[in-house]
Amino acid sequence: MIKINRLGPQIGAEILGVDVKSLDEETFTAIYQTWLECNVIAIRDQTLEIEDFLAYSRRFGRLHEHPSKSTRHADYPQLTLLGVNKFDEDGNLIEAVYRRGAHDWHTDGAYDEDPFKATQLYALAIPSIGGDTLFASMYAAYEALPTPLKQKLDGRLGAFKYGGRTNANSLLDPEDRDKAPALHPIIRVHPETSRKGLYFDPGKILRIEGLDAAESDDVIDELTERMIQPNAEYRHQWRVGDIVIWDNRCSYHRAAGDYPPEQDRIHWRVSIKG
Ligand SMILES: O=C(O)CCC(=O)C(=O)O
Ligand SMILES: [Fe+2]
Numbered sequence: 001m002i003k004i005n006r007l008g009p010q011i012g013a014e015i016l017g018v019d020v021k022s023l024d025e026e027t028f029t030a031i032y033q034t035w036l037e038c039n040v041i042a043i044r045d046q047t048l049e050i051e052d053f054l055a056y057s058r059r060f061g062r063l064h065e066h067p068s069k070s071t072r073h074a075d076y077p078q079l080t081l082l083g084v085n086k087f088d089e090d091g092n093l094i095e096a097v098y099r100r101g102a103h104d105w106h107t108d109g110a111y112d113e114d115p116f117k118a119t120q121l122y123a124l125a126i127p128s129i130g131g132d133t134l135f136a137s138m139y140a141a142y143e144a145l146p147t148p149l150k151q152k153l154d155g156r157l158g159a160f161k162y163g164g165r166t167n168a169n170s171l172l173d174p175e176d177r178d179k180a181p182a183l184h185p186i187i188r189v190h191p192e193t194s195r196k197g198l199y200f201d202p203g204k205i206l207r208i209e210g211l212d213a214a215e216s217d218d219v220i221d222e223l224t225e226r227m228i229q230p231n232a233e234y235r236h237q238w239r240v241g242d243i244v245i246w247d248n249r250c251s252y253h254r255a256a257g258d259y260p261p262e263q264d265r266i267h268w269r270v271s272i273k274g
Helices: 025-038 050-057 138-143 147-153 213-226
Strands: 003-006 013-016 040-043 062-064 080-082 118-125 133-137 157-160 182-185 187-189 196-198 205-208 233-236 243-247 251-255 266-273
Touching: 003 025, 013 025, 025 040, 025 243, 040 233, 050 118, 050 266, 133 138, 138 196, 138 251, 147 213, 182 187, 205 213, 243 251
Parallel strands: 013 040
Antiparallel strands: 003 013, 040 243, 062 266, 080 266, 118 243, 118 266, 133 233, 133 251, 157 182, 157 205, 187 196
């Protein structure tokens, strides 16, 4: 029997008692609705092969090959490997792999015209300490903005690029680094829930269109301060066999990036489009 536990005050739920390899439509609908309501859900205790993980992920949408080709699985380009090949041939830790997703709070795929609907991870190896993933609600971020700032942002577009203003793009192949930025409304209406959220990503945004450079930078700084509302966070402590899926249209996330690097922390990851 499926069991659903809410985990955080506004986001986060845990689902027990299911096997995603054999879900009927009704149970999947319950999972999908919980996901829309809670933004991020963890399904515990799964035993999956790659094909199982991909097939289950396709129930949420179309799988998209991540632009970081160097971290794709050789035989399954839709599968990204997290935490694999952390050390170079001299035994030095590769920060971009070890700290992937840990630098800033972010939403995945904002650099694409059609940003990722969802990201889904499956945990294969988890360190004995650290290595959590943190989540926060974009709805709560929007709701907490002061009215004048909401008004200033209403109808404005942000320009987003992989690597953003610091060009942190070492996981991309050189020929993939110069894509034109993508434009998205900063106040974005979720296509399925119709709720407004603050669609923002400090590590990918270049500027807010229509503001002069200094004002755009000031607003970016202010939004960076305001995007995380502590009463709307959920922190996931991983167990091997967890599947976690988050909604990039209404949540931010960040890897804690704090585990002992000599230990394994390995996930399969897919990017899902609408
Ligand atoms: O490894 C994690 O906890 C999350 C990394 C991340 O940001 C991602 O997979 O999009
Ligand atoms: Fe991410």
